[in-house]
Amino acid sequence: MILLPAPTRVLQQILLHRIRYLDRAIELDYQLVEFDDVRYHIQASSSDATSMILSIGLPAPPPEAVLSGGLPFGAIEAVKSVFGPVVQIVDPPEHNFQLTLKLDLSKLPPDEDERAELMIQFACLRAIVLGAPLRDVLKHLAAKVVSPEADRLMPIIHRPRESFFVIPQPDKVTVVIPIRFKDSNDSVLATSFLQEFMEARRAGGLSTAPSCQWSPHPPVELKGAPAHALDANSGFVSFVLLPKHVESEKLDNIVWSLCTFHAYVSYHVKCSKGFMHTRMRRRVETLIQALNRAKPEEEKDGKSTQGRSILRLV
Template identity: 25%
Template sequence: MSVSILGPENTIVFKRLTKLLQDIPKNNCSAFEEIISEFGQCHYQILYKEDGSLKLSFQLPELEQQFKRQLLSRKAIENVGLFFKGVAKLSTAIEKGFHVSLDIDINLLLRLTPSQQKLWAKSFSSIRLLLIGQPLRYYFSALASGSLPACSSSIPPHTQMFSSQPGQRYGIQPATDGQSVTIHLPIRFTTRQEAVFGSVLLKEFARPPEASGLSQAPQYLYTPPSPASSLSSLSPPSSSSLSMTRQAGESESSPQGDAGIDGGVVSLELLRRHVAGPQLENIVWTMSTFPQLVNYQLSETKTSVRSLMRSSATRMSTRLAAAAAARGRLSLLTTDISSITDA
């Protein structure tokens, strides 16, 4: 899981599919069904039957209905079918509990070169990116092509809210001149300790880049939570934070999925150069899984801090033991001198 969080494809699905394509010509493969879970409560299913048919299914996490409808619209599902046109088709019999199923033309894949097979296996293991990345891909593609519409400066562009992870929302805000897109990412933590470490980590991201290559990175802004919000444990967002995350027509109450400690808001402004060309999908993946990236870095930081604390405690314990031993030797020496003096 820690590997697939850093890339758009599920590495386990990729390995299973590539191995299957290697084993079938050797008659070294029997029917099997495997469900592969991924971070963020997503699931893949690989179903290989005795008749040689291969079906790949994908399940999104449990999202609020409005966000699930956005990601599973008819057009969105059709786009998945179009992407794999020629090597797979949308299955009319979707596996129970899953949201999309593909009937893969295994015979066609077996006629391809090994490098082509790996490319398609990588694409099949990236269905998650195809689905959850739709809103970001739409705006970024428009920005890259110069077709992002400008609007009157007197009317602030509306921030559209989306979600691809339970309890996490993000906002997309086009610039008035159509030359950039800002992504707003409300961050939430589950414990006070995570909130402390996480706030420090997010502030560190905001430091001016020292490396010349990072000077061209998207503009980063971190807005820390208000003191009152920071002190409230496991409380719903304040009305001020909801003003950014709430969609039109929603009530003031916080949905259950947003419960947690307010970690502030990260805003990233992307220009055309950030999303043009082959880097588009990697940017889509990074933005859509940013909260998981923060959690991953947070976990690494906590592990590092614990290791440092253990090392410090060990050194201190060693020094105390050495000091105690030295005091013991001094006490013994004093006793010996006293016995000689008394004699």
């Protein structure tokens, strides 16, 4: 299994390259698109060596999503907590983007390693913004209380016009992720993959992992969810998180893993299809070689010493 890394690789490379030349004013203007329709726009002017502009565009929200200023609940507070005085939130944000940050490069840490670590955090902006509501719920779970702002059924955006649901309780948090695929073949492969994924949880080395269940029908936890959110052709995956699963350094990893679980499944479905296509092509090539060996030899024409053609009988 391959887990997707949280930092956006191209954005990380651009930011790390920029801090290598802090004494220079470099012209930058990049527009990047990541999976699940997350977009970035990074700008820097050749006349200003101390600032950069970074904008992020989020997936189109589903009808049930609850947003504040176009952003998930707690996103602004999460950004301020992670980056502190290094960033200034631009209001209003850039057109067609939900959040625009102005980076003050003069306030970066003096230590080179700390600067690089901060740039990697900027490359994780997607996880910080989209994962803010889930992170808040899981922080309260670690304290064994329920966030006062949390509803019984919290929708959290993770794909264009799609959300997964969080059901917070003092002693556990249940996360239910509807899995949808447009292609029917992808749906079949995803269903098989998720069934195996659920069975893998029973392996000895994974006994401490969160409980995982898959069902082709909506679980009882989704009672009261809108009808369109219950239409999932690849079923529903449920994770039950306990306080021990969100301790300290585990928190960020589990937030990222849950927010990108659909992309994780989609990645392995595409890999499975690629593997099967490769096997089929190799099998076809083997059959063609067998057919070629089974062909009778073609009749060969020879010529006499006088230049006349003769037919050689075999």
